[in-house]
Amino acid sequence: MSLGRTRGVALQGIEGALVEVEADLERGLPKIMFSGLPDAACRQAPDRIKAAAMNSGVPIPNRRLTVNLSPASIPKVGSGWDLPIAIAVLAAAEVFKAHVVDGIVHIGELGLDGSIRPVRGVLPVVLTAARLGMTQIVVPAANAAEAALVPGISVVPARHLRDLVMRYQAIGRGEQPELFVVDRAVAPDDVVVPDxxxxxxxxxxxxxxxxxxxxxxxxxxxxxxxxxxxxxxxxxxxxxxxxxxxxxxxxxxxxxxxxxxxxxxxxxxxxxxxxxxxxxxxxxxxxxxxxxxxxxxxxxxxxxxxxxxxxxxxxxxxxxxxxxxxxxxxxxxxxxxxxxxxxxxxxxxxxxxxxxxxxxxxxxxxxxxxxxxxxxxxxxxxxxxxxxxxxxxxxxxxxxxxxxxxxxxxxxxxxxxxxxxxxLQAERLSNTPWRLNAGVPGPKMREGFLKLPASATKDLERALERGVLTLRGYDRVLKLACTVTDLAGGGTPNRDDVGLALTLRAQSAVAA
Ligand SMILES: Nc1ncnc2c1ncn2[C@@H]1O[C@H](COP(=O)(O)OP(=O)(O)OP(=O)(O)O)[C@@H](O)[C@H]1O
Ligand SMILES: [Mg+2]
Ligand SMILES: [Zn+2]
Incomplete structure (x- = not known):
């Protein structure tokens, strides 16, 4: 018996981190040790894995099993850990050569019959794997289309643990089983959007x-x-x-x-x-x-x-x-x-x-x-x-x-x-962190991008003096005026643009 190792991805939000999944089968009384912050669903993985392996024709020897998910500090949430843990355990049991699965990322839930079931969050998991330089990921067949949206990583869709075991045994013998090809899905265009x-x-x-x-x-x-x-x-x-x-x-x-x-x-x-x-x-x-x-x-x-x-x-x-x-x-x-x-x-x-x-x-x-x-x-x-x-x-x-x-x-x-x-905005703001007028901070707008002639801002200044408009309101009107001008083909806002912005801005009962 030896050590089996493969990869998984732990998500936090839609960001993820690569996790090493290790399994060790030793002589001794049957017992399962688990380390590395698994949640309840993840901790139940060994029960599902035993049944799934049995029903895939590769029973796991009754020995002392240690599973380690590292880094230990990141929470491992959900049932998507079944598959990477199963593959690490089967590698430890020498069902196939351990090195074959070393660098492959796995995600998926196992049914007791060995079927590989879809899980949530496959797309961000594949994005993470690709970003961190992994080259191959195995996902539930039902999630293959979303996984295939990510460029730069090959996606292996899997329906049943038995298929995957046969695939890894073949690779271990030096064969090169074909990569399943997943077509990128095309968005349906029959969605009716109100016009x-x-x-x-x-x-x-x-x-x-x-x-x-x-x-x-x-x-x-x-x-x-x-x-x-x-x-x-x-x-x-x-x-x-x-x-x-x-x-x-x-x-x-x-x-x-x-x-x-x-x-x-x-x-x-x-x-x-x-x-x-x-x-x-x-x-x-x-x-x-x-x-x-x-x-x-x-x-x-x-x-x-x-x-x-x-x-x-x-x-x-x-x-x-x-x-x-x-x-x-x-x-x-x-x-x-x-x-x-x-x-x-x-x-x-x-x-x-x-x-x-x-x-x-x-x-x-x-x-x-x-x-x-x-x-x-x-x-x-x-x-x-x-x-x-x-x-x-x-x-x-x-x-x-x-x-x-x-x-x-x-x-x-x-x-x-x-x-x-x-x-027009993208062009004007090309060397800034902003893309649209609304995002530009008020002072930047006033000092940097918009040097308006006094004739254009006359009404605004008056509103400011009379206390109808606060300085914050002033900045907002400027941004709006800028958008009004962009819609008319660009250039510098004139008095009419500013006037329109002022009207659209100051109508609310609570305008500041
Ligand atoms: N300008 C309009 N053009 C065409 N239909 C309109 C127009 N305004 C209202 N309607 C009709 O009146 C219905 C109610 O409009 P809507 O729900 O948008 O009003 P609302 O201002 O959101 O009202 P509420 O304050 O009750 O939510 C619409 O489903 C539409 O059939
Ligand atoms: Mg309404
Ligand atoms: Zn009322």
Missing amino acids: LRDVVGQDEGRLALEIAAAGGHHIFLSGPPGAGKTMLAERLPSLLPDLEPAQALEVTAIHSVLGALPTSGALIVRPPFVAPHHGASMPAIVGGGSGFIRPGAISRAHHGVLFLDEAPEFKPGVLQALRQPVESGEVVVARASGVVRYPARFQLVLAANPCPCGRGFGKGIDCSCSPRARRDYMGKLVGPLLDRVDLQLQVRAVSRASLFAPGGESSAQVAARVAMARG
């Missing part, structure tokens, strides 16, 4: 949405029930460009960790749209759970849109918790089982009625709420979130007349302008 063409009227709303899409600005839509806020918000993703390859892999990896990939295993190439219900729990929205820490809605919205409809109805704690990811683009979830980071760089869309009764206030509007109730309602959003929201728009109900007006542009038409405007 801007369906929205009647709402010229200002459409314009705001276009600007938000072009500059990456967070947006807040307030207005009476039925005005079309939800409708507009749902159409933001249709204006955004496809994800870049690295972004697509990241987004797909998050869905892989959740076990939420379509069986086709196709790469997610469109920006996701995630709209959690306001009653959703903190872990559901920001991530969490006991044992395996799941990514929440904000991570599912990574590189896409997070839509909080009826925003003031969300739990205050949840709204507070969004502040950190909105600033840093990632969320840190701490639990007894450890600290996990998930990416969460989303574009935020908030929608709300102007007051608890929903009718809103102003001339000729019959609102029954007290001034205090109105203030408290919006106040829930102010501190933590609205600070970061460049666009704050009042959406009015559509008039009867505009219901019969000719239809507006389609999403594709607007998306073309958005792509052009994003191109």
Whole structure:
């Protein structure tokens, strides 16, 4: 009897580390020793492995078995450790030559009959293995398509432990069994995405949405029930460009960790749209759970849109918790089982009625709420979130007349302008860490990229002097104006661009 060794990958968030899986079979009374921070599911691996090996025709000798997973400090979570541990044990039992499996990475759960079952998180595991220079990884056949999305590593899909044993025995004899080829899946293109063409009227709303899409600005839509806020918000993703390859892999990896990939295993190439219900729990929205820490809605919205409809109805704690990811683009979830980071760089869309009764206030509007109730309602959003929201728009109900007006542009038409405007920003910001206007810090915008003539900023200066606008608000208007100009073909914003930005910015009841 000897030592068997192979590799596995331990995930923390969607980042991973290579783990050496060692098994030692010694003479002595049957006993299993386990070391290296296995969780409950991982610790049960030897039971499943014994049955699976028996049913694959390669029973494991009844001896003293030691399994070691190193480095010991990283938690090993879930049933995906069955396969690497089984392969290390079978190598120790000399079922095949030990050196054959030394440098191969394995992931998969074993059924008692020896079948290899799919697990969550295969894509980030394969990404890690490839990044760390591993050349071959064995994955459950049902996960092969997502594994094959990763370039630079060969993927061996496996259905049954017996097949894998025969394969390693053949390699040990000097044969070269063929590598199974996994085709890259192609994304189905029959998904129906709501189109801007369906929205009647709402010229200002459409314009705001276009600007938000072009500059990456967070947006807040307030207005009476039925005005079309939800409708507009749902159409933001249709204006955004496809994800870049690295972004697509990241987004797909998050869905892989959740076990939420379509069986086709196709790469997610469109920006996701995630709209959690306001009653959703903190872990559901920001991530969490006991044992395996799941990514929440904000991570599912990574590189896409997070839509909080009826925003003031969300739990205050949840709204507070969004502040950190909105600033840093990632969320840190701490639990007894450890600290996990998930990416969460989303574009935020908030929608709300102007007051608890929903009718809103102003001339000729019959609102029954007290001034205090109105203030408290919006106040829930102010501190933590609205600070970061460049666009704050009042959406009015559509008039009867505009219901019969000719239809507006389609999403594709607007998306073309958005792509052009994003191109201009990428060029202007090419030597900076930022890609879109919304991301540029205010002072950098004022001093570095935008030297506006006094004629352009006259109205802004006045608003600042009169105290209508804070300096922070001033910076936000500048960023918006910049996006307005980019959408019109670029150059330096003029007085009209700044004026439009000022209008789109200052409408909200709570504008700062
Ligand atoms: N501008 C519009 N163009 C076409 N249909 C509209 C428009 N505005 C509203 N509607 C119709 O009214 C319905 C309700 O709109 P939507 O849900 O977007 O309103 P809302 O502002 O989100 O209201 P609430 O405050 O009640 O959530 C839509 O499903 C749509 O059928
Ligand atoms: Mg709505
Ligand atoms: Zn009211």
